[in-house]
Structure formats: structure tokens, C-alpha cells
Amino acid sequence: MRPQLILIGAPGSGKGTQAKKLISEFGYNHVSTGDLLRAEIQKGSDLGERVKSILDAGNLVDDQTVLDLLNANCDIANSTYIFDGYPRNLEQSRALDSEVLKGASSKAIYFDVDLEILVERIVNRRVAMKSGEIYNLITRPPKTPGKCDVSGEDLVHRKDDTEETVRNRMNVFIENVEPVLAYYEQSGRLYRVKASESSTEVFEKIKNLITK
Incomplete structure (x- = not known):
């Protein structure tokens, strides 16, 4: 069975694009904690009710509840998953290993890219809300x-795509990511790809990482 994948990268680094390609080609399951939270609430399960009460109170969902959510929805022994946007810090990285993966083969892929490039990329992003198409005024402008x-x-132009907001998000990301990268590097599971390369080039490198 292919390794479980943990995708790490700043907002706009291309994780979502690569996740879609990996799902299409290799049959990975995509794990987004936000999607799982919403789905569990819709199920009306005991766990969903717990999540709903936390959110209704205006609180962030605690790490243990997220771990319970992952265990309730991931069959690690029989399926392969892409963890996208989780873990976000060192404590979550350790907990994912000990309480969810439990020794299963896994690789962490870091989308390494100059943060100034990301700021420019996100600030120039424009979204079509109905069709779901995403444009960039510099690299992929609309015809009209x-x-x-x-x-x-x-x-x-989404409100959270302004330069000030993007730079704040990048600063938070930098503060949290270094210990996470060190954690996976120490266990020999960290792989870096240059996210500034073309989408096709990045995908080929990820394919080589997970098939070798």
C-alpha cells in the first residue's frame, strides 16, 4: 500500500492542486478537517453534536476532538489518505503519529516556495464563486x-486575499511550520518540492517520492 501523505505548505503553495491530481491518479482519500467537521455535524452523530456545541459556543475545536474525528473517518489499515492542512503544529504532528497513523507508513511533503512569491500570487487571485474557476491577474488572467x-x-477578490491579511497568515505559518518540518526530518519522512516550479513538474516529483 502507498504511504499516507501529509502535505505541508503555506496558503497558495499549491497543495490543493496536487492533492486533486494524487486523488485522480492514485485513489487517495482527501482529508480536510473542515470538511470532516461539517460532515460529522450533518450526520447528527454524538461526535457531530459535540463539534456543533463547541462551534455554537464560538470556540475552536480542540485537538482531541479533531483526533476523534480523524479516527472515526479514516481507515488507515485499509486505505490511503492525504492530510491537507493538518497537522499545523508540533503537538498535532506527534498526536497524528501516535493516535491516528499508529506506525503506518507515511511521508510528509513540504511545498517549499519563497513567501514573497506567494504573497504576490494570492493578492492577485480572483475567484468565480459559481463555476469554481480560479484566476491570477499575472499568471492566468481571464480573457475578459x-x-x-x-x-x-x-x-x-476575497477579503482574506488582501496583502495585509496574507502577510499575517504567512507570519503565523512560519512560526508554526519550522518545528513541524524538524519533527518529520528527524524521522526521515520529510521530502521537499519546489512549489515555484510548474504544476506538472511538481506532480512528477511527488509521484517519484511516493512510488519509489
């Missing part, structure tokens, strides 16, 4: 300014 090529709808 401000309009989606597919649906013709107006493109949106």
Missing part, C-alpha cells in the same frame, strides 16, 4: 477583465 471565462460571472 473581471469576468469568468467559463460562466461569464463577475470575479471576486
